[in-house]
Amino acid sequence: MSAKSDAEIELCSIYHGAHIKRSVSDLATHYDYIIAGGGTSGLTAADRLTAAFPSRSVLVVEYGDLINSTDILRPATTVPNPSYAYQILSRPEPGLNNRSFTVTVGKIVGGCSAINAQMFDRGSAADYDAWGDVAGEEFKAAGWTWDGLLPYFKKSITFTPPTASEVEKYDYTFDVDAAYGGNGPIQAVYPPFQWPSEKIVRKAWTELGIPTQREAAGGDAYGVFFFPSSQDPKTQTRSYARTGHFDPVANRSNYHLLVGHKVTEIILRETDNGDRDYEARGVKIQAVKGDSAVVEITSDEEVILAAGTIHTPGILQRSGIGPKDLLTAANISTKVELPGVGQNFQDHAMSSLFYNMQTDVQPNPMTMFMNQTLMKQAREEYEKNKTGPLTLSGGNSGAFLPLSMTTNDTTTLLTALAAQSPSTYLPNNTHPTILTGYAHQLSALATLYSTRDNAAFEYPISSLASMLAFLKPLSRGTVHINPASPLAEPHVTYRTLTNPLDLELLLHGLKTYRRLYSTPSAQTLGPQEIMPGAAVSTDEQWRAWARKNVSPSFYHPVGTAALGRRERGGVVGPDLRVHGIEGLRVVDASVMPLIPGTHTSSTVYAVAEKGVEGVIGDGRRKNRKRE
Ligand SMILES: Cc1cc2nc3c(=O)[nH]c(=O)nc-3n(C[C@H](O)[C@H](O)[C@H](O)COP(=O)(O)OP(=O)(O)OC[C@H]3O[C@@H](n4cnc5c(N)ncnc54)[C@H](O)[C@@H]3O)c2cc1C
Numbered sequence: 001m002s003a004k005s006d007a008e009i010e011l012c013s014i015y016h017g018a019h020i021k022r023s024v025s026d027l028a029t030h031y032d033y034i035i036a037g038g039g040t041s042g043l044t045a046a047d048r049l050t051a052a053f054p055s056r057s058v059l060v061v062e063y064g065d066l067i068n069s070t071d072i073l074r075p076a077t078t079v080p081n082p083s084y085a086y087q088i089l090s091r092p093e094p095g096l097n098n099r100s101f102t103v104t105v106g107k108i109v110g111g112c113s114a115i116n117a118q119m120f121d122r123g124s125a126a127d128y129d130a131w132g133d134v135a136g137e138e139f140k141a142a143g144w145t146w147d148g149l150l151p152y153f154k155k156s157i158t159f160t161p162p163t164a165s166e167v168e169k170y171d172y173t174f175d176v177d178a179a180y181g182g183n184g185p186i187q188a189v190y191p192p193f194q195w196p197s198e199k200i201v202r203k204a205w206t207e208l209g210i211p212t213q214r215e216a217a218g219g220d221a222y223g224v225f226f227f228p229s230s231q232d233p234k235t236q237t238r239s240y241a242r243t244g245h246f247d248p249v250a251n252r253s254n255y256h257l258l259v260g261h262k263v264t265e266i267i268l269r270e271t272d273n274g275d276r277d278y279e280a281r282g283v284k285i286q287a288v289k290g291d292s293a294v295v296e297i298t299s300d301e302e303v304i305l306a307a308g309t310i311h312t313p314g315i316l317q318r319s320g321i322g323p324k325d326l327l328t329a330a331n332i333s334t335k336v337e338l339p340g341v342g343q344n345f346q347d348h349a350m351s352s353l354f355y356n357m358q359t360d361v362q363p364n365p366m367t368m369f370m371n372q373t374l375m376k377q378a379r380e381e382y383e384k385n386k387t388g389p390l391t392l393s394g395g396n397s398g399a400f401l402p403l404s405m406t407t408n409d410t411t412t413l414l415t416a417l418a419a420q421s422p423s424t425y426l427p428n429n430t431h432p433t434i435l436t437g438y439a440h441q442l443s444a445l446a447t448l449y450s451t452r453d454n455a456a457f458e459y460p461i462s463s464l465a466s467m468l469a470f471l472k473p474l475s476r477g478t479v480h481i482n483p484a485s486p487l488a489e490p491h492v493t494y495r496t497l498t499n500p501l502d503l504e505l506l507l508h509g510l511k512t513y514r515r516l517y518s519t520p521s522a523q524t525l526g527p528q529e530i531m532p533g534a535a536v537s538t539d540e541q542w543r544a545w546a547r548k549n550v551s552p553s554f555y556h557p558v559g560t561a562a563l564g565r566r567e568r569g570g571v572v573g574p575d576l577r578v579h580g581i582e583g584l585r586v587v588d589a590s591v592m593p594l595i596p597g598t599h600t601s602s603t604v605y606a607v608a609e610k611g612v613e614g615v616i617g618d619g620r621r622k623n624r625k626r627e
Contacts, residue, residue, distance in 0.1 A: 019250050020066060021258040024285065030298040031059040031256070033615070034283050035306055036263035036315055038062030039111015040241045040601060041588040041608035042306030044156070047185070047245035048609070050255040052616040057254045059297065061285055063262045063311075064108035066242075072114050073237035074382075075191070075229065075393035078555065079115045084108045088310065088489045090552065095475065095497030097547050103492045104555055105310050109259060112308065113230070113240035113601055116555065117394025120188050121227035122153055122179075122603065123596030124454035125219030130444040134437065134593045135564040135574075142574030143610065144563055146219050152606040152613075153217070154182035160233040162190040170194045171202075172226055178218030185244030186605060188228035191236070191391045194462065197361045197525065198397060201461050204522035205399045208515055216400070221598055222455045224399045230601065231393070236386040238393075241605075261285045264487060266303055266319040267296055268335055271582055278335055279582035286487075301622075302583045302615060306608070309557035309590040310479055313342035314490050316561065316571075317481045321578065323431065329483040336580040339431035340569040342490075344438075344562050345477035346595040348458070348554035349496045349506070351546065353466040353513050358526030363389060364464060395462025400455035400471075400597060406508040410450070413508075416501055417446050417474070425499040426476060437568035438476065441594060445472060449505075455597040457509035459516075464525075466513050469554040470506050471597035474499040477552075479560045494552035506550070507542050556600040561590040575618075576611040587611035 021027055033049055035042045038060045046060045064084070071080040079085050086107045092098040106112040125146035132140030143149065159180035162172045172190050174180075180188075205224045206212060213225040230239045237243075249255065267282040282298035305312045316322055320335035322342060327334045360367075368374045368389060381388035404410050422439040423430065430438075448454050449472065458469040477495040482488045497503050517527040532545045564570020566579045570593070576585040587608045589600055596603055 019252075019255055019257060021256055022260055024258070024261070024287075024295045024297070027059065027256060027258060027297060028057065030282065030300060032056035032299065032301045033058045033304065034297060034299040035060045035304045036283060037111065037305065037307035037311070037588065038109050038246075038257055038259070039106060039306060039308055039588070040113040040604045042304075043110065043241040043245040044605055044608040045304055045306060045587050045612040045615070046255065047249050048612045049615065050249060050252045053619060054252070054254055056301070056619070057256070060257045061261050061263050061283065062109055062257060062259050063288055064106070065259050066109040066257075072110075075118060075231060075236065075238060075391055077394050078117045079104060084115050086310070086489065088492060091491055091493040093494055093496060093552060095495060095547065096550060096552065101494070101552055103310060103553070103557075105308055105557070109246065109257070110240045110242035112555070114238070114242060116601055117599070118229040118231055118238060119227065119394045119396065119599040120157075120230040120602050121598045122217045122221060123598040124221040126448055126451060126454040127221070127594070127596035127598070130448060130594050131563060131592070133444045134440045134568070135562075135570060136568065139563055139574045144574065149606050149610065150219070152609040153602060154180060156182065156184040156605040156609050157186045157188045157602070158183050159188045159228060162192070166190065166192055171199065173214040174226070175215035175218060178215045180217070185248070186230055187232045187239035187244070189231045189233045190226060190396060191229055191231060191393070192387050193389055193392045195364055195389070195392075195464070197364055197464050198462050200361070200521050200525060201464065202397060204516055204519040205459075205461075207519040207521055210399055210401060210405055220453065222400050222402055222453055224397070226397045229393050229396050236382070236391040258285070260288050262288055263307065263315055264294060264318060266315065266584060267298065268319060268581065273582055276580055276582045278580065280584035299583075301619060302585060304615065305561070305584070305586045306588045308588050309345070309560050310490065310492060312586055312588055312590045313479045313560045314481050314486075316341045316578070318486050321581065325429065326480050326483065330481055330486050332486065338566070338571055338579060339433055340437070340562060340564070340571045342479045342560050343434050343476065343569060344559040344593070345479050345494065345557065346473060346559040347494060347552060347557045348469040348471055348595065349473060350551045350554040351468045351470070351506070351510060351549060352531075353468070353510070353529070354531035355466050355517060355527040356530050357464065358528060359524060361525065365389070366464070392462065395460055397461040399459040399461060401457045401459070401509070401512065402452045402454060403449050403456040403505065403508065404452055406457060406512045413501070413505060414446060414450055416504070417442065417449065420501065425474070431569065433567050434569035437564055437570065440568060442474070444594065445474060448472060456505065457512070458597065459513075468509050468513070470502070470509060471595070473595070474502050496550065496552035497547065503543055503546060506546055507539060510542060510546065556595065558589045558592040558595050558600060561586045562593040563591050564593050575614045585611060585615060
């Protein structure tokens with residue numbers, strides 16, 4: 001038999017036999033549970049559901065394919081192959097000189113967890129406590145707080161501590177009791193490699209007076225700290241939703257995964273159940289390529305949306321659930337008016353400065369990735385020993401700075417924030433319930449900005465890249481179906497920096513890099529600022545530079561089907577059920593009402609774990625009633 005080419009290896013489904021479906025003709029006509037989206041949250045939910053109810057059937061419908069390729073497994077910075085991601089272009093961004101940007105989200109079994117940079121941290125306790133403040137008291141009572149989520153963070157992962165020699169070599173610190181202890185399917189490790197410059201930059205941050213955290217994942221995500229990568233400790237390969245939640249369980253007889261298909265709509269039936277006028281009875285699906293027929297698959301129990309922040313709103317909107325004016329413009333009759341669907345869109349804006357280092361600290365990523373001999377050595381070391389530079393994905397240390405560590409004058413900014421009216425910087429026609437919710441957000445953000453125990457800016461350390469993520473934006477965007485073509489990719493508008501106070505806050509974060517590179521340790525690197533460079537020094541120049549150079553996304557879109565009371569523009573209730581509809585939940589990143597100051601994947605796993613526990617609890621209760 002001839003050896004398979006890479007392309008053949010990618011296309012064949014080598015592990016999962018009959019349970020991978022590529023055509024609707026291979027499906028049952030109905031399932032107990034249907035999950036839209038086989039990504040980070042969808043595969044988590046499917047794993048837990050199929051385990052809890054062996055006699056109930058679960059169908060996951062995934063737009064992308066099951067790709068068996070080693071480039072996904074090798075630690076990577078981001079997106080190993082553009083074909084694994086949707087290529088959506090944002091609308092012209094009004095706060096960024098009307099530039100448009102690629103909206104990158106995964107289109108593959110495993111979703112974004114298959115293409116992310118594996119940085120596996122958590123936000124501060126205050127970030128999650130703010131969710132309850134924003135959403136409403138009953139959300140706090142239901143555990144949408146740090147204390148309520150911590151058990152799910154722990155449950156979702158297994159943390160393997162670094163070896164004693166790695167601890168000594170890299171100064172790794174961690175505290176298992178404070179943050180870990182679970183044995184979940186997603187693996188978390190400190191990689192067995194750091195670039196030598198990591199130590200120098202980390203020291204430079206401490207010379208600026210930034211505190212060091214021994215462990216940040218116990219709710220203390222501010223200061224300078226290490227955090228894990230989502231990576232397998234034995235093979236040093238990516239640990240993601242597919243390797244953790246699908247491959248080991250794919251042969252369960254109650255589990256079908258349909259790939260290459262998209263959920264276009266939810267099948268809704270009128271009901272008279274208290275405040276719920278409709279119940280979800282299944283989904284309409286369509287092949288991504290070829291046959292354009294729309295097929296209905298019914299569900300007896302629940303439909304669970306896990307299509308991510310960019311695509312979950314479209315499924316709801318096409319089903320008649322969303323802002324009435326948008327649905328009317330798209331000729332869709334409104335079944336449940338929920339103005340929050342597709343609103344409240346948030347991401348961490350990102351900015352890259354560039355410094356040339358005159359001191360050549362070797363090895364470093366700049367020279368290694370461009371030098372074929374060094375790359376060959378690194379590849380051989382990785383293949384043979386699972387050590388060396390190629391075990392490090394996006395890096396696993398950072399400085400996470402509260403506003404007060406970037407400026408002495410927080411008072412001016414906080415006074416301006418307190419004076420903001422919620423309607424001033426949202427679009428003119430924003431629904432009153434969204435304004436009410438946003439007022440709660442502004443108040444929560446004012447508290448977060450005024451305290452020292454949560455971060456406003458992230459400065460990733462490991463690779464000398466002078467990158468900055470703006471963690472607590474005030475601006476809000478939208479994700480809407482295209483009214484002229486509802487099945488097409490959505491209209492995405494980040495609206496980054498449309499709230500002008502964001503720009504003022506961001507300036508402090510950006511200028512902090514200059515202070516960092518003036519510290520004695522950083523000076524040993526011989527930094528020369530290339531971008532923005534000496535021509536940018538006044539605030540006016542910084543503002544112009546930022547509008548021209550900032551990107552709207554650190555790949556962390558959230559918020560478009562947010563937890564919250566209906567009168568606050570919320571889309572889902574404390575049990576993640578969509579307001580007004582029976583048997584329909586959302587378990588993905590879109591439910592986060594406020595973006596936490598962290599990379600988002602570990603929070604998505606925790607949210608999905610908590611959400612599906614609710615589905616299972618309700619399923620068991622129904623069972624008992626039936627018996
Ligand atoms: C390039 C990149 C780098 C990142 N880096 C990091 C990082 O280093 N650390 C970190 O913590 N986080 C990172 N993230 C973010 C993190 O991975 C995401 O927040 C998280 O994985 C999102 O999970 P989700 O379940 O909400 O969505 P996804 O994982 O995106 O899953 C949604 C799935 O639904 C499918 N889908 C969409 N529409 C439909 C439809 N209509 N029908 C059927 N299926 C559909 C999609 O194809 C996708 O597979 C990164 C993200 C990206 C894109």
